[in-house]
Amino acid sequence: METRTEVLPANAAPETPMRSLVIAIAGSGGDGVALIGDLLLKMAAHQGLYGMLVQSYGPQIRGGESAVVLRIGDREICYEGDDTDVLVCFKVSDLKRFRGSVHLHDDSLLVLEEKDEGVLPDWLGATKRPVFRHPFATFDGGVEVAGEPKNMMALALVCRALGWPESLAQQALAERFSHKPALVERNMPTFRKAFNLENVPAITKLIGHGVPLVVETGNEAVARGAMAAGLRFFAGYPITPSSEVMETLIDELPAVGGRIVQAEDEISALGMVVGASFGGVPSMTATSGPGLSLMTEMMGLSSMAEIPTVIVDCQRAGPATGMPSRTEQSDLYHAIYGGHGDFPRAVLGVFDVVHARDVMFRAFELAENYQLPVLVLSDAYVAQRRQIRDGVTDRRDKPRRWRWTPEDGPARFQLSGDHPVNAFRVPGTPGGTYMAAGIEHTEDGNPTADAGMHQKMSEKRFAKLEGIADDTRTWARTLGKADATRGIVAWGSSYGMLREWVAGNPEYRVFLPEILHPFPLEAFEEWRKGLAETTTVELSFQGQFHRYLCSLTDMTAVRSIARSGGLPMSMRELGSLLAAPAAKKEKA
Amino acid sequence: MKAKDLRTELQPVWCTGCGDFGVLKGLTQALADLEVAPEKLAVISGIGCSSRLPGYVKAYSFNTIHGRALPIATGLKTARPELTTVVVGGDGDGFSIGLGHLPHAIRRDVNLTYVVMDNGIYGLTKGQASPTTELESKRSRGLGGSDEQPLNPVLLVLSSGCGFVARTHAGNMPHMREMFRQAIEYPGFSFVHVLAGCVTYQPRGYSDQLLQRSYELPQEYDTTDAGAAINAVRDGRFALGVIYRRPLGAAAVAAGATEDEDWTPPDAVLKQDLPTE
Missing domain, CATH: 3.40.50.920 (Rossmann fold)
Structure with a gap:
């Protein structure tokens, strides 16, 4: 059995274990914590270091406490690590939300606000290193007031501790704010003041291979992987944690000649996808659990009418609204079994950002080859993370739907063939008119209520799963x-x-x-x-x-x-x- | 090209005397008048008696699921604008389960023609009240929702900013053919409200009552006047004819719509099909 096996470098060559560092930054809304993480990851990628970043929010997605956990290393990384090597925290009381996301060890570097007298929680663990305190905040009569940007100071201190040059930070800032160069100039003095402090402790220096790498989120990888596989029509509805799939495609799909519609709801989103694919155009939608619930009836239509669709579900925690920004693996039943009546579909799972592109290609391959809905289960943990990856060029041929010509016979849903998939009749093709239907139909597509025909058509549709199982034995x-x-x-x-x-x-x-x-x-x-x-x-x-x-x-x-x-x-x-x-x- | 060139061999399952027979004929006549070849035509429907219509038209047809014809047609037309795409259905499909999609389809102004065969009843499920069933009718027959006012679908589409709105009667073939032809020709989202009788679940003479409550808009009626259009659909009578036709290039007249000289109707943008291979 040729399953794809990874023997890890750590097993194969234990003398060179991966070197990595976990950096956590916790703050309140407005501290710009996410930006620090973003910039550090960019800087790591620029040096040829690998890494990943996960962000943590409160329940409301916008505002409130936020934290980033960033891990960088000299090998590909798709796990954020167990222990925090560097923790920067502007206010100790903000930490309580992030229980489980940060944990100190003996040699961790802890950076706190100079005037913060908050008590560190027990679950955080402890470091034997002295705490480094820095005056991040500006106070007036004991009350914190707006002052110099804390995130610039924190960025400077981490860069300094890592031994990264100022020029690298300046470049990352310039790239991030290419539309606002004045902003970068305005902030650099704050950066320099902290960067040039005498007593900043040093931490392990990581050395990358020097070839700049790519930073990508799971949602971006899904969107780009789909485009590489031939996606030309997308419809979606905003939902955490999948919205960036649509946002990325709004920016990038028209450039490859595709079209995108923001639908009024998820029923409509998958409806549009079914319609565009009925028209012969490779199409997809992306959503999260609540959206998948709304799409379920339409999923049945896609399968029944034998129209290829790709549905990405970035799973989030819980039923109903649940915890929108949190991850879970609990849409599996829905993906495999959801919907009324018996209908076939295929379900794929995403490992990480690198894998996402590959999975999207496979999803389109199955959908186009077998003319049924293919669900791709991502989750908030993959979708929202930023991961550093090698640049890729996909040279595989795009999947192609088997197109009908008059030699393929008169029936759209032929039962007698030796293959359960029939040639797809692309509208516009002379002589190929037919009716696609969600109602049970005869070989010609005409409605039927015949029990025998329903059995035969079910056999035909489900035979596709046997073909898929055979094609994917090693997946x-x-x-x-x-x-x-x-x-x-x-x-x-x-x-x-x-x-x-x-x-x-x-x-x-x-x-x-x-x-x-x-x-x-x-x-x-x-x-x-x-x-x-x-x-x-x-x-x-x-x-x-x-x-x-x-x-x-x-x-x-x-x-x-x-x-x-x-x-x-x-x-x-x-x-x-x-x-x-x-x-x-x-x-x- | 003749109307029968656009008919499949399938015989309609509708009851004898159903208004939908007329719509099938009027629609295929209008499409034949416009020389739309079967392979360039898509007819999309949801579920209901009238949603059976795509099966009788020689086209790339799609009998989808209840209430969702508009999203499916929007996806198809956005991907394949070179196809003439007609959406057909009934009042339950379009104004009840599928109503949420209607203002958004109008807002997008994708070049679809939406024909609603409004018989004021759920026929396929055997006679329940629909969103357009009259109060009196519900009360006299003991139907559900007997205290709920019916919906005015034409006022609703006008207020959503629909660029072409017409009303016709399923018993008036030449009028229907003309309304369908104009609607299909209109380069944006067009809506045709068809007053159609149900011979089984509406009382005897229902279709004639509809006709008695109808009147043709006079010659001097200005179809480009949105205010006049709204006035024309506010009383209890049924104005027949083109109720509103937005001049080409003009912005939608709807609550919340912005007058923008640079606004281009989507039809001017979406002309070419996306590649299918």
Whole structure:
């Protein structure tokens, strides 16, 4: 079985482990914390360092406390790390929102406001280094007033500690504010004043390979991957955490000759996509859970009328409104089973930013080849992160829909063929007129209420899944050494953390499907041979992934680690959960 | 080109005497008048008695799901503006479940023609009240929503800024053919309200009552006067004819619309099909 296997550098060559640093910056709304993270990541990318940045907000998305966690290193990074090497915090009381996102170790550098007397919480851990205090805020009679930009000071201090030159910061600022050069000039004196302080402590210096790299978010990668796969029509409705897919396409799709519509709701968004694809144009929408709920009936139409569609779902936490900016892996059931009646669809999962592009190509390939809806499950953790990646040039041929010509016969939905997919009749083609329908239909597309025909048409439509299962037998990734005796099965954005987990815990190996439905079962069965123990790991309270696997194969004695989302799972948490007695064993 | 060149072999499932037969005929006549070839025509519908119509027209047709014909047609027309795209449906499909899409389709002004066969009843589900069923009718027959006022769909589309609004009666073939022809020719979103009888779930003589309440707009009526258009649809009678036609290049007249000399109707922008291979 040729599953795509990653043997990690840390396994293959333990003498050169990845060097990396985790930097966290916490502040209030208006402190410009996000900008610091953004600039540091740009500067790292410019030097050929890798990294990723995750942002954390309160429930309202705009305003309130915000924090960024940034990890940079000399290898590709898709996990934000367990321990914070540098923490800059403008106000200790702001920290409470970020429990679980920051954790100090013995040698962490802690930078605090000079006059802040707040008490550090116990969960934060402690450092043995002396705290570095800096007068970020301006006070007047004990009350904080507007002063010089705190984020410029923080940026300067971190740059100085990292040993990065001022010119690098200036360049990053100039790029970021290319439309406002005066702003950069106005802020540089504040930067320099902090940068040139005598007593700034130094931290590990990281050295990149010198070739500038690309910074991209998960949502941008999804949008660009789709364009590279041939996307020419997009319709969407704003929703956290997927909106940037649409925003990126508003900026970039017209340039490749595509069109985009912001719809009045998600029903309409997928409706427009179905309409454009009925017209023969590769089309997609992107949404999050609540939008997917609204799209569900239309998904059935796409499958029933055999019209290719690609639907990206950036999963967020909870039902109804839930926690819009937080991540979870709980739309799996909806993606695989959602909707009335029996209809086939394919479901793919996204590991990280790099993987997103590849997944989008595969999604279009399946949709166009099999004329059905293909769902791509991303999540807030992948969608919203910024990740540094190698530049890519996709040279693959774009998927092409099989177009009808008169030799392909008179029936649009032919039952007698040896293949469940029929040539697609693109409007405009003389002689090919037909009626597509959401109503059950005969081979010609005419309405029918015949039970036998419904059975035959269902067989034809579901036969596509057999074809897909055959084409995608190897669409899974395994991590770790083949002879490891402990197995972890997970999916989607758990990839990043597990990739590092197996590097540090060689007794483990990991199986991650790239296609969730139809599931690459053969590859999974092959992989699990020789395991002494197996655990499923996921961010779903119900354990949707575990239960789904139970419906496919024997999962007796397989342990389920499943919790609701909010925060992604850290290696520290995984370690303690794996070490705990298996109370929830054999959950089915 | 003749109307029957645009007919499939399928026989309509409508009840004998249904107003939709006339609409099918009038629509295919208008399309034939305009020499629209079957392969260049798309007819999109939702669900309902009248939404069966695409099956009877030789075209790239799509009988979609209840209430969603407009989004699907908008996607198709945006991607493939070279196709003549006609959306058909009933009052339940368009003014109840699908109403949320209507003002937005109008706002986008994508060059679609939307024909609503309004028979004031849910026929396919056997006679429930629709958004246009009269109060008295609901009360006398004990239908749901007997205290709910009916909707005035033509006033609604006018106030949303629709560029072409016409009303016709399914029993008047020459008038219908003419209204459809003008609507299809109009280079923007056009709306045709068809008063259509239901012989099964409306009382005997319903279609004639509609006709009695109708009158043709006089010759001197100015179709470019939005104020006159709104006045013409505010009383209990049915004005027949072109109620409003926005002059080309003029901005939409609707609450909230901005007069902008630089505004270009989308039809002027979206002329060419996106590539399909």
